[in-house]
Amino acid sequence: MKKYLALVLALVMVLSLAACGGSGNKENASTATEAPKQDEAEKSDAEEEKPAEEPKVDFPTKAITLISPYTAGGSNDMTSRIIADAMGDILDCTITVLNVPGAGGSVGAVQAAAEKPDGYTLFMSAAGCISVVPYTSTVSYDIDSFDVIGQATDLAFVLVVPNDFPADNIDEFVEYAKENPGLNYGTPGANSSQEIFMHQLEQYADIELTHVPYGGAADVNAAIMGGHLEVGCLLSTDTVANLADGQYKALGVSSAEQDEVVPDVATFVSQGYDITSTCFTTLVAPAGVDPAVLTILRDAYTEAMASDYVNESFEKMGFPNCYMSAEESEAHMREVTESFKNVIAALNS
Amino acid sequence: MISFQAILDGLMTVLNPGCLLWLILGVLVGIIFGAIPGLTAATGIAVFTPVTFGMEFSSAFGFLLGLYCGGYYGGSIPAILIHTPGAPGNVATTVDGYPMAQRGEAGHALSLSVTASWLGGTFSAFCLLIFASLIARFALEFGPQEYFSVALIGLSCIIGVSEGSMLFGILAGVMGMLLACIGVDPMDGVLRYTFGSMSVMKGISTVPALVGLFALSEMFLKAEEDHTVAKGVAKKITGVMPKFREYWHNKWLLFKSMFIGMVIGAIPGTGPTIAAWLSYSEAKRCSKHPEEFGKGAVEGILACESSNNAVTGGAIIPMVTLGIPGDPCTAILLSALMIQGLTPGPTLMTKNPELVTTILWILLIANLAMLAFGLGGAKLFPKLLSVPPKILFPVVIVMCVVGSYAVNNSPFDMWVAYGLGVFGYVMIKCGMPVAPMVLGIILGPIMEPNFRRALIASKMNYLSFFTRPLSCVFIVLAITLSIVMYRRTHGSKKAKNK
Structure with missing residues (x-):
């Protein structure tokens, strides 16, 4: 009898492991799908306005990963999760937030830049890891390693x-x-x-x-x-x-x-x-994404940032909604990066 | 001062089925997260905070605070049963909990741990109600010098846990601090010992190091043993029901430990780990029989567990009074507050007096739920040890590795766990204690930046560590504690040698 109980206990442990195992992945995934449900009522009108688009490519066909280069619970992470929920709803797919913190955001940036540019990896970049770290230490990426989707906050x-x-x-x-x-x-x-x-x-x-x-x-x-x-x-x-x-x-x-x-x-x-x-927080993807896929992502992003859900959530968190189109966002990123680069160069000279 | 009416209002807010259900669920999830090595209360809160977007305040905080309390306790279960602290805060519990379980008193040890956790959690919840503003002001007194000195006290615990060779203990501590140097320099942003590797940049994280040094090394060690007989399994699980006398006998020890835990919790940037170690060494210092510590002393478990759960109420103090988190979990809880539309900051409490009383009731009920689960489980969990080692060990190892990965979603952390597991095994074989190394890894990142911050801010004035009264008191305490602990641990042996 005791042996069975022990086996059951072991099983429970294994199961709890399976449940929490990929904590980063699975749990986050479940939250990304659960949270929108609660706000479905709010978002249904946003869905109705969805423009009839004819994507040349079939995207997305699987879950998208959004890398946040800072710890869970911080402002970058919260921004990522709100946007992941809203975009996931619009694209009708799951967007999982993956926190890869460390070294001022550069660990996450390194990982994101090395991912395949297929549109299934997104990255919530910030001024710190894009505009500062590449010029103060040796890392394998810089501003050109990413395709810009749009700015979230500034x-x-x-x-x-x-x-x-x-x-x-x-x-x-x-x-x-x-x-x-x-x-x-x-x-x-x-x-x-x-x-x-x-x-x-x-x-x-x-x-x-x-x-x-x-x-x-x-x-x-x-x-x-x-x-x-x-x-x-x-x-x-x-x-x-x-x-x-x-x-x-x-x-x-x-x-x-x-x-x-x-x-x-x-x-x-x-x-x-x-x-x-x-200090910008901008959604990007590894450079080299198929233009058609990029368009789908950018359109979904534009729609998400205009949705009630994002605006209400941002207001609760005290974030200003600083949406900018991809071109404007990129210009702004380059402007900030250029200015930081000059300051750092002057420091070292 | 909070009025009686506000206290009643808080109770009314909490006493609805939805909130209570979420609260109990939170405690359960917390215990599971705490118990699985690598997953901590902080991970749990971070993962579930976004879920609370659409929930009302009492349910959201019932769930998250339940998770918080349960998580700080849950780590002691594997610490006692399989020498694997579920979270950094429970490392000190392994020192006495595991030997006790090996003696066949796992049920008793688990009961001690949950009852002490309950006492600590409840004590700190009342402190939150009564002394919040006082303690918050004290916590603000902590500048870089004070952080350094308090960590120094923590470091002096090395002497207490270095049974056998003191030299080995110090060596292990230094190695731990050196390991903590790997990665980006916290002050200048210079890369240290990364050898050009991007994954090494973020350094050695606490959780994988812990998993490697405690859990994996223990599994490797166990692999040498005869597997046909399961050891340390009690024929009958006894001592589960807490005996009032046992706690009354240790009332001062418990009070001191809970106080240490609550104050350490309120100081931003510290946490349950330091609290548990400080209480442990304090318990050992004033014990009448210090030689029993490390061999399964009741006081050891009581001190650690009452202290690390007292951190919960303490850490919430600066969160609600100043908008500054007291420990990693409350940092995430701040986001949860904002999701609820509350702006953390100094006026949070005056604007929302019912907030603090609601939190108080949630904490009290969560602690009760934790006690119920813990005592119920104390009869059940030890049966885990009767699982044949050939099944148990692989399961534990898999859990450890997954846990190490999950902290930062980083494959590098798995290698850290493996590497330190092998290293820990070699250390144990050489008679070198592993606990000091973990202390070094945990305290190094607090001591180094604060030491340098203190020097930069005071324009390289080394005397500032002594001229600031609070810092000076801590340094004197650290030195006194070191000497007393050295005499207690090693003095008797010396006398014999003479």
């Missing part, structure tokens, strides 16, 4: 300081930094796009700051609130709650025009500092 950088910091705008900040050379500033990590933006500011304003890389945006927030850090550079979405609560103050935002996420913060440009920069 976030500006915000310069934040504690409330008692002796400066209220960039002019005063620059003055203070000149009086106190080597002022510490924190970013979410080494070789992050936030760091590159701060170097851009240093080069433009001719000041010298000391970079203190932290382990993520939450760490920088905690360090500023705890009084361990004088200056921080963060993405706009990471500062919204703390700015609203008056935990610290913002001196400037790097967007070209008034920022959608932090509308009360003055831009660098409006304060006489002609530096703009943003």
